[in-house]
Amino acid sequence: AQKITQTQPGMFVQEKEAVTLDCTYDTSDPSYGLFWYKQPSSGEMIFLIYQGSYDQQNATEGRYSLNFQKARKSANLVISASQLGDSAMYFCAMRRNTGFQKLVFGTGTRLLVSP
């Protein structure tokens, strides 16, 4: 079975600073993918970044980067130069890359960016 753990219920950061949101995972599958989604107060789920288990380099998408440490089973999201619009819930998720691919989500971290 797969499991995602997000231990930070809430995080605060000042505008323009960097912030790291923690995510650890557990799986017995050799091939899997890790995702981060943003959920603003409007409620939609916005895909941010993807990391494959066999990818050699950490994924980056603009201000978002994923600090993937396979041996530690962690996939932390780093947001650089935080903006007020980054205030939202952030969910880490994973799925196996073989067979049927339902996503397993963590409980989320609420990020608040202050001016």
Place this chain on the structure above:
Amino acid sequence: NAGVMQNPRHLVRRRGQEARLRCSPMKGHSHVYWYRQLPEEGLKFMVYLQKENIIDESGMPKERFSAEFPKEGPSILRIQQVVRGDSAAYFCASSPAGTGIYEQYFGPGTRLTVT
């Protein structure tokens, strides 16, 4: 290129009524996933469907919930005799295939309130 469409966006039902939630996948996508998000929680997988087939319903409650994805038309998630505990956001996601490395694209969600 329309994204995943869900309707209605908000649905209010009294206890005991039926709720019907609709999901139209992205063009060219034949795989649909339904997830439920209870207040202050992450998304939980409910069911995975291909056209005219239920592939994995391991996350569906045993009673009152059903899903279908007909050959023509949207996928429907049906909740019979709703109870207050069914109040949640229901998200649909679609992908072009069920296996292989494909991203799931989420719709905006349907917020169900049971009074």
